[in-house]
Amino acid sequence: MKVKNLVLLLAVVSLLASCREKTIEPVVTADQEVNEWVYDNMKTWYYWNDKLPAAPNYGQGTSQFFESLLYRFDATLRPDGDRFSWIQESADELKASLSGESKTTGLEFRVVRYSSGGNDLFGIVTYVLPNSPAAAAGFKRGDYFTKVNGQALTVSNYYNLLYTGDSKKTFTGGTLDGSGRVVDSNVTREMTPTVLQANPVHFDTLITKGAKRIGYVVYHQFIPGPNGSSTKTYDQQLDNIFAKFKGQGINELVIDFRYNRGGYVSSATNLASLIGRGVTSSDVFSIKEYNKVITPELEKQYGKDFFSDKFLTKTQNVGGNLSRVFVLTSGSTASASELLINGLKPYMDVVVVGLRTTGKNVGSITLSDDKKKIKWGIQPIVSKSFNSQRKSEYTNGFTPNFEKSEGVVLYPYGDARDPLLGEALFQILGTRAARQAVGEETPTVKAGADVYSSIDEKAGGGNMFYELPRR
Template sequence: MKRRIFLPVILLVAFAFSCKEKNAEPKNETETNQWIYANMKYWYYWTDQITASPDYNKTPGDFFNSLLYKYDATARPDGDRFSWMQESAKELEASLGGESKTSGMEYKLVYFPANTSNVVGVVLYVIPGSPAAQAGLVRGDVFSSANGQKLTDANYSKLLNTENKTSYTLADIKDGTLKETATVREVTPIVLQEDPVFFDTVYTIGADKIGYVVYHQFIPEPFKANNQAYDKKLDGIFSEFKNSNINALVVDFRYNPGGYVSSATNLASLIGKVSANDIFYYKEYNKQVTETNLKKYGESYFYDKFTAKAQNVGSNLKELVFLVSSRSASASELVINGLKPFMNVTLVGGRTVGKNVGSVTISDEKKGIKVGLQPIVSKSLNKDKKSDYHVGFEPDVKVSEGNILFPYGDPRDPLLGEALFRITGTHVVRQARNARVLQEEEANELVSTISRKAGGSNMFFDK
């Protein structure tokens, strides 16, 4: 039986139903459901809420959902918003490693104009070398039609949820109005590995030197690699930051839905005013998992420490700013929460998702199980045993990026511009944003493709 570490890292134990078979035939639905039940009953954080009399006649997807202690704002405010199952364990594990079939373009869909059923897409970023990049799409592009049809809240799912070639008709937004152009970009998705370490630079503004890094997902390395390539890339960037004598840091998490806690520990250890003896975070499990692993591993099983990093910049920082949004979740929030006891942390943007819980990947292809589970198995707390962000972190400065986007690193970007102002006291480019504008623009957003990435707060195209 295979379990891949996600958030949080788990030193997994073998127990009664560990696998011994090799290359078994695919299981029928009842056998698959029995396997799902056994694993969920052991690992699930809310195991005491799982029924003792499950209906094994359901399809595996329905069966898995029937076991969940589902969130309800009134009846179950402490409930589960994040566990999921995929029909293909291979696809689940690949997506957690940053590999998926994609055009290489992440975007958000917004109602435009507001209070109508019309929808437009706004490109958030494009992976270099991807089909979208080769087609000429860039961050900030707006599209209003797909395959010749105007997008609405009734048809966007059918038009965009496809692995086939799609043509996007670009449009311009100017002075609050939309004008469709004659420009069409055709894109065909491919299986693609995403490098999450997307952009970095250093600003010199007066006496301040400010490091800026954009990080899209907590992934240590390419899928099936074992080289920590992406963690090492971050190490290299922070080495450059240190050599540049930065005294402030801006970390862009606005499109980061989470990922592996090993990478979260690595990044936090590069940033924090910490030592290798300091606790990064504690892990709280259900009673059964706690008792089993306390006996086997002792108290150290239930916390992770920071690691010593020669590239650490923490002692030089006068300001630490995270750019966040309603798409920032999980490991992104873990880093923020884990650093709060050690240094002042400023959040600029929108309220984060509020995922203070961790999951583990459970699969067993050798036993003939084709599905992959990603159940919540733990709750995360910082050194001070605080985990009070289940409704998300409220930003210190509310700012919306809006629907007219600028290239990464451009101070005209409202979030980055506000962060630079907080650090330097000077608006590099004057911004006029306020809470009312933020609320209006957040209300106009329908969904984004970030939500379907592994670790996202929900699955995209759920209509």
């Protein structure tokens, strides 16, 4: 196996990969050259590399070729299979998007049926990026919309209306009528997508009820800092929030991951180190398991400690005042969010409130051609994750301790009427009267099931990414 440099996890670092020794060969098509590069890297890095086809068809288009290599999940035939690897034509765009930079209006939303089995849809704004076109247009969490460019949303057209083209789009707002149905309002808002860097640290507050001092943080993605920056701006922002919480003497903590699809393991380790009860830099947060080909190479390069991610020593850690942490989840909660839940469990009670999580206990890396000859980027699954007790039994997601859906009437972050936060507060405050005091009733809205969430469209698709240590 020959070692070459590759790009890993949005950072330009040296990695190990294999390639075949080249001899004089007939002229090949561009696709075949790219496909050979893809196959060489998959042989080295792919977690299921022992399942790769021995004689792949190099004549296929690159996307089709990549798909033909995967040990894809099948509930019956391959229940241990791959649900998360993907390829992208531009490695540069892939790396930027994984760091939260993308061309967007800044509007995140869910698309919901008006009635069960119906084809007509409406949208609900889940959150808005600050300083975005959506924010400038006046959108806020909980708003409804019914049309885009004058066309009513349906099962067959919603995706094209919302995602086709970068030109200006006009959204028609919605409002609740007397029967609880979302209907058109007379409000329209215009937005044109632009390149934005999303800050994942979205909201924090202190909630005080009697002797309870409850820290609440909304965190949307595990990103250490802006794309291309060496400064861990967002990790430091979390450090500052927890320093404030510590100074305020919090004795309960609620972390909101309902829209968090994952991200950098380094940021998950940082956040876990701010929360964990009694953890030190000697304690293991997570353990990585790679395939049999790359494992000895990584051990030779980085030593046996490479496979264990240990907690950091953080002066801002609030774990000394906590016996538990509440985590708010949805079906979109994935990857590094689940890694944090799993990694904290050996050290403290983790109370999950919301819906069953995605179930992703595997990690990926970003592979690209350091010589820039090949423009593609691949994001293969390369490892499986365990906690310090060698537990990794959440491929079907974490079942919530208290099941709650946020519904179709959304409240501002920190508002106790939110069903997820309200349930956590009820469990903390302990009485039915307390629950009613913080808000329990919501308006009745006629609606069917969700069809789509823009959160699940985000780059990463529920992945978590690894960095190698610098030497």
